[in-house]
Amino acid sequence: DAGVTQSPTHLIKTRGQHVTLRCSPISGHKSVSWYQQVLGQGPQFIFQYYEKEERGRGNFPDRFSARQFPNYSSELNVNALLLGDSALYLCASSSDGGTSTDTQYFGPGTRLTVL
Amino acid sequence: ELKVEQNPLFLSMQEGKNYTIYCNYSTTSDRLYWYRQDPGKSLESLFVLLSNGAVKQEGRLMASLDTKARLSTLHITAAVHDLSATYFCAVDMDSNYQLIWGAGTKLIIKP
Numbered sequence: 001d002a003g004v005t006q007s008p009t010h011l012i013k014t015r016g017q018h019v020t021l022r023c024s025p026i027s028g029h030k031s032v033s034w035y036q037q038v039l040g041q042g043p044q045f046i047f048q049y050y051e052k053e054e055r056g057r058g059n060f061p062d063r064f065s066a067r068q069f070p071n072y073s074s075e076l077n078v079n080a081l082l083l084g085d086s087a088l089y090l091c092a093s094s095s096d097g098g099t100s101t102d103t104q105y106f107g108p109g110t111r112l113t114v115l
Numbered sequence: 116e117l118k119v120e121q122n123p124l125f126l127s128m129q130e131g132k133n134y135t136i137y138c139n140y141s142t143t144s145d146r147l148y149w150y151r152q153d154p155g156k157s158l159e160s161l162f163v164l165l166s167n168g169a170v171k172q173e174g175r176l177m178a179s180l181d182t183k184a185r186l187s188t189l190h191i192t193a194a195v196h197d198l199s200a201t202y203f204c205a206v207d208m209d210s211n212y213q214l215i216w217g218a219g220t221k222l223i224i225k226p
Binding site: 033041042043044045048092 | 148160163205214216219
């Protein structure tokens, strides 16, 4: 079975631009979470979506938005990019986004560089 | 606010030695996860610890959880070079469906 997939792998943008990152969860998984990982640090939670609805939101500005589609894939959008948005963006899927015990499985990430 | 602290943040050790990584968290939670990350790679799930006293083992790694002390440990037995990686613990924060992560422990195992 295919794991979590993300696209693109790498992306270079300039300040002020907009970016869209994409994620396809493991087949059968209904929950998708997005994390930002700055080099040398642990991941920071951005959003969780379950059944197309936002279930949780981390401490990120409104420039960050996301959505989940009927096939459970997801997009993360970041507007008005800042240099500090440069990071590895990780998508994780699990079969239940609630208080279940299911593990989150991570994709390979999208490396975003903002110049 | 839930905080998760790992120590040490960096560990260099010889093959064949034993060592323990510690993960402390600041508020009540009954679910703790350990992940491994190789340089430039994504996160690989190692263990899910779901209750007080839980202990799980896989190969040379063993993880335990003490919810009363708000402490989890990841013990490495007779380390081998292939275990070199960064290890993260993450705590489940029920109220917002998010995981709160430690800063990671970079482990280097020398032959």
